[in-house]
Amino acid sequence: MKLEIENVSKTYRGKVEALRSFSLELGPGVLGLLGPNGAGKSTLMRILATITRPSAGRVLWNGTDINHDPDTLRTVLGYLPQDFGIYPNLSAVEFLEYLAAVKGLDAASARRRIGELLELVNLADAARRLLGGFSGGMRQRVGIAQALLNDPQLLIVDEPTAGLDPEERVRFRNLLSELAGERIVILSTHIVSDVEAVATDIALIAQGQLVVHGIPEALLAGVSGRVWEVVVPSGELPALRQDHLVSSTAHRNDGVHARVVADAAPRPEARALEPSLEDAYLATLAAHRHRAAAEGAV
Amino acid sequence: MRGLRIVYAIARADFLERVRRYSYLVTLLFAVYLGYAAGTGKISLRLGDYRGVYTSAWIGAMVSLVATTFLSLVGFYIVKNAVDRDRQTRVGEILAGTPLTKVSYLLGKFLSNFAVLVSMVAVLALAAVAMQFFAAEDRTFHAEGLLLPFLFLTVPAIAMTAAMALLFEAFRFLRGGFGNVLWFFLWAFGIGLPGLTGLPQLDPSGLWIVYQSMVPAARAGIPGYVDSFSLTVADKSIRVATGFHWNGVEWTAGVIVSRLAWTAVAFALVLCGAWFFDRFDPARSRPKSGWRERAPPRPRISPLFPQARGIPAPGVY
Numbered sequence: 177m178k179l180e181i182e183n184v185s186k187t188y189r190g191k192v193e194a195l196r197s198f199s200l201e202l203g204p205g206v207l208g209l210l211g212p213n214g215a216g217k218s219t220l221m222r223i224l225a226t227i228t229r230p231s232a233g234r235v236l237w238n239g240t241d242i243n244h245d246p247d248t249l250r251t252v253l254g255y256l257p258q259d260f261g262i263y264p265n266l267s268a269v270e271f272l273e274y275l276a277a278v279k280g281l282d283a284a285s286a287r288r289r290i291g292e293l294l295e296l297v298n299l300a301d302a303a304r305r306l307l308g309g310f311s312g313g314m315r316q317r318v319g320i321a322q323a324l325l326n327d328p329q330l331l332i333v334d335e336p337t338a339g340l341d342p343e344e345r346v347r348f349r350n351l352l353s354e355l356a357g358e359r360i361v362i363l364s365t366h367i368v369s370d371v372e373a374v375a376t377d378i379a380l381i382a383q384g385q386l387v388v389h390g391i392p393e394a395l396l397a398g399v400s401g402r403v404w405e406v407v408v409p410s411g412e413l414p415a416l417r418q419d420h421l422v423s424s425t426a427h428r429n430d431g432v433h434a435r436v437v438a439d440a441a442p443r444p445e446a447r448a449l450e451p452s453l454e455d456a457y458l459a460t461l462a463a464h465r466h467r468a469a470a471e472g473a474v
Numbered sequence: 475m476r477g478l479r480i481v482y483a484i485a486r487a488d489f490l491e492r493v494r495r496y497s498y499l500v501t502l503l504f505a506v507y508l509g510y511a512a513g514t515g516k517i518s519l520r521l522g523d524y525r526g527v528y529t530s531a532w533i534g535a536m537v538s539l540v541a542t543t544f545l546s547l548v549g550f551y552i553v554k555n556a557v558d559r560d561r562q563t564r565v566g567e568i569l570a571g572t573p574l575t576k577v578s579y580l581l582g583k584f585l586s587n588f589a590v591l592v593s594m595v596a597v598l599a600l601a602a603v604a605m606q607f608f609a610a611e612d613r614t615f616h617a618e619g620l621l622l623p624f625l626f627l628t629v630p631a632i633a634m635t636a637a638m639a640l641l642f643e644a645f646r647f648l649r650g651g652f653g654n655v656l657w658f659f660l661w662a663f664g665i666g667l668p669g670l671t672g673l674p675q676l677d678p679s680g681l682w683i684v685y686q687s688m689v690p691a692a693r694a695g696i697p698g699y700v701d702s703f704s705l706t707v708a709d710k711s712i713r714v715a716t717g718f719h720w721n722g723v724e725w726t727a728g729v730i731v732s733r734l735a736w737t738a739v740a741f742a743l744v745l746c747g748a749w750f751f752d753r754f755d756p757a758r759s760r761p762k763s764g765w766r767e768r769a770p771p772r773p774r775i776s777p778l779f780p781q782a783r784g785i786p787a788p789g790v791y
Contacts, residue, residue, distance in 0.1 A: 186757070188757055222567070222755075222756065225567070225571040226570070226571060227571060227753075227754060227755055228757045229755070229757070250573045253571050253572075255568055255571040257564045258564070260563075260568070261562065261563030261564055262565070263487060263491040263559075263563070265490065265492075265494035266487060266491055270487065270490065274483050274486070274487035275569075275572075277482075277484075278483060278569060278572050279572050280476065280573060282479075283479075322568065323568075332571075
């Protein structure tokens with residue numbers, strides 16, 4: 177099972193370039209595709225889901241170019257788009273029956289599969305309720321259920337936790353972890369903690385380009401020994417931000433506790449910290465922007 | 475067989491989603507009102523200053539023409555959102571990631587459009603039956619005379635409307651307000667087409683079929699009648715032509731084939747729409763906002779681990 181993305185570019189009308197020579201090779205596991213809003217993640221997801229075609233480059237699914245033969249991938253694809261909506265006046269079962277038919281499942285298989293999936297996403301009790309009355313988290317779970325109807329080998333979920341409350345988000349992450357295994361899961365998000373929780377592999381995308389691709393430990397190694405905690409009065413925080421990359425802050429009684437990513441201790445009293453994925457993500461992104469600015473590309 | 479199951483699933487889901495909305499109840503109430511307006515003479519089929527006796531044939535022809543005329547216009551605006559709903563909810567993107575063909579998708583949506591309009595026609599047909607009994611001008615009920623005009627006049631006409639609504643959704647530039655305005659003029663043009671061309675075959679509404687059947691009978695049965703034929707919102711007094719008996723349209727094979735041909739045209743329009751349908755590809759449907767390139771691209775993957783120590787210069791982040 178292999179998904180190869182070879183030099184894929186996408187230019188929309190008006191010369192808006194959303195992806196630039198993006199290349200990646202994936203096998204089974206969970207890929208966390210991280211990037212800021214507008215980085216090109218959703219465009220890449222749509223290309224991989226065969227919704228839109230690349231302007232250049234190609235995507236191979238087990239060696240087959242999906243541009244020429246999209247059904248090869250479509251039959252084994254599960255896709256949950258960003259801001260996924262529903263038909264509010266259908267029940268969960270009716271909605272899933274509809275999509276099961278579209279995905280080619282016969283009636284008996286669809287019934288059995290829908291029952292299993294509603295159990296999996298913990299919605300069996302709400303199976304006959306109209307979707308319009310579902311919470312955001314419940315709708316997302318219906319979304320993931322529909323994506324799994326055909327037992328996909330490639331599962332693409334685009335910003336699945338956006339808009340969910342913390343409890344729903346944790347539940348959704350756990351579900352994604354359970355779904356990994358012998359399939360390729362691509363989790364596209366700008367929320368680092370989602371990726372931290374489930375990804376076996378991370379790709380960072382910015383301004384339509386692949387910035388890094390590797391395992392989380394390797395990304396963390398990039399900022400090892402470079403994360404510090406500094407306590408400053410709140411009035412000095414803007415100056416600290418001006419001089420250093422501050423990945424997070426917390427207001428305490430003794431001042432603002434700031435996490436700073438820097439090659440050397442930013443202040444003599446700075447305390448070294450274990451790096452988090454968020455530190456690594458922000459540092460890598462900042463480095464990319466700095467490099468891009470230096471090259472005059474942005 | 476599998477293709478039919480897919481088309482049915484799309485039509486069923488779309489139809490259920492629509493008919494469970496409050497707005498659908500409003501559209502049904504609109505149909506009931508049309509029936510009421512016809513029954514109380516607010517809308518009437520006039521032959522000059524006269525109308526026929528409310529026989530099954532007359533009522534069937536009149537109410538079916540009311541249904542044809544109003545639903546072919548207003549029905550377009552009622553059903554022209556089947557694809558847009560999938561675009562807005564992004565269910566369309568899910569569908570686009572399946573092996574679903576454009577033809578199957580649009581046929582399913584067409585059947586849903588059609589079913590919604592047929593349900594309104596059914597309400598009007600029931601109103602027509604009630605109208606004959608309440609008016610009680612002629613107590614002999616002829617089911618064929620009353621219902622066949624709905625089947626052969628109204629149903630093909632609304633099939634055309636259902637298909638045109640879908641066709642307009644398939645074209646990007648016809649999806650919005652311009653398409654809505656254009657439809658009004660197209661509809662008016664379609665109503666007048668046989669009169670303009672002198673070709674009764676070019677009659678999607680079926681109005682001319684009734685005209686060609688009714689007017690000769692009126693010439694023979696109404697003294698002083700001079701070929702006036704109109705379906706109007708009546709505000710003038712109207713007399714009942716008691717001596718005039720019209721037995722309804724003679725549904726010859728030729729007439730039926732001409733109406734079936736319009737149904738076939740409706741299907742052809744759906745297939746035509748499939749040719750232009752963007753299959754929810756945002757690159758084909760709308761420009762995407764985003765950052766713009768200023769310099770030629772130069773892809774670069776950072777050798778981050780562990781060499782990349784590219785901490786930004788102060789103030790960059």
